[in-house]
Amino acid sequence: MTESTGGKATKKQVSADERRRLLVGAALRVMKRDGITAASTRAICAEAGMPHGAFHYCFRSKKELYAALLASDIEIDLEAAWPDIHAKASTRDNIRTLLHAFWSQIESDPEGQLVLFDLGSLALHDPELHDLPQWEQQAALEKATGYLQRFAQEAGLEYVQEEEQLAELLLATLNGVAWSWLSHRDNERARAALDQFSGLFATLTRKLADAV
Amino acid sequence: MTESTGGKATKKQVSADERRRLLVGAALRVMKRDGITAASTRAICAEAGMPHGAFHYCFRSKKELYAALLASDIEIDLEAAWPDIHAKASTRDNIRTLLHAFWSQIESDPEGQLVLFDLGSLALHDPELHDLPQWEQQAALEKATGYLQRFAQEAGLEYVQEEEQLAELLLATLNGVAWSWLSHRDNERARAALDQFSGLFATLTRKLADAV
DNA sequence: GTCTATACACGGATAGAC
């Protein structure tokens, strides 16, 4: 089966970089469950149902796994959870709705969020991985900027400042709120902080004369 | 000093919890310099100029050191760096000045900031240390609230919302900006984000009829 | 290509000498 059949892997022949994907997933699960320090190569392989030796012909070193992890990182994805924005509603309410959609993604996966911080810290210390968090944030920034554009369109407004700058501040606030929330785990409190920010954010918008 | 001499330690007999302070300081230095993962008990003792064995009759375990570290944590301290606030200046400028003072403290010690994140993450994973970050944040919150009060007085304004809520949002934003800044290390960009926030924050204040 | 067994280093913690 090593080279016999052509197309789909029948069952056993998963190997190639399919295994890498499996290992990345397993690593993420272990890190969420037991913390990043517990995510040894042994533990990861065990989680993936592979023998320990499998690790090192998928990744040359553990750093390579970290890199893969940071690359394929789970950013906030609103595609499937895009909220209802009504051009008739008040801007503040619309923004509130949008931020809550963002926050729901965070709130639904605290451990994932924590792992993100851990992974970032780890990478920042290592010169070899130092660029990755920056790229990751850049990607998140672009994504958020896109969301803001879509939001502006649906809510019938425009921004009084550059979208990218707004996105940056928004992400920073979300991260900051998330960070403290990870300590106190008070959902109400976190959402209250975001509501407050919603009001501020509304300041930076201007309602368009509705042509619709 | 065990029971022999009465007063000051002459030179050699430093021990007691003086050693603990030394170890805490050494641990902090090592963690800032080489990252938290490199801060082994051995490395810390070496940094402190003590033999490795000294560690375990100062701390029962390494966790105890982490606890001490988080307790004696370096929060943002503006006492010595309080900026000039002029009641005549615009609120926005005053706030900007205040935020820059906050930020200067952060900017002057990136590694310290990173260690703070690392330490927090580490504690959040460990049930035994889980409360510490929360206490730390609570302490920071109270401190920041105090600063906001002082600021309001000097700038001749009042807040339209609870000070503690404002402090919370402020700290979250500072943390969030700091986090992304640790990746890109672009001082201008970070300060730009804070300037933007200054404008928003001004929204939440109301100038008092100056009785002074 | 897949997996087992092992090498090697390091970290935390302790026993016991001084």
Added chain:
DNA sequence: GTCTATCCGTGTATAGAC
């Protein structure tokens, strides 16, 4: 009380059998 030597677990990585 102070320090040395050591135990034991674990982590990454590799050599080599199938």
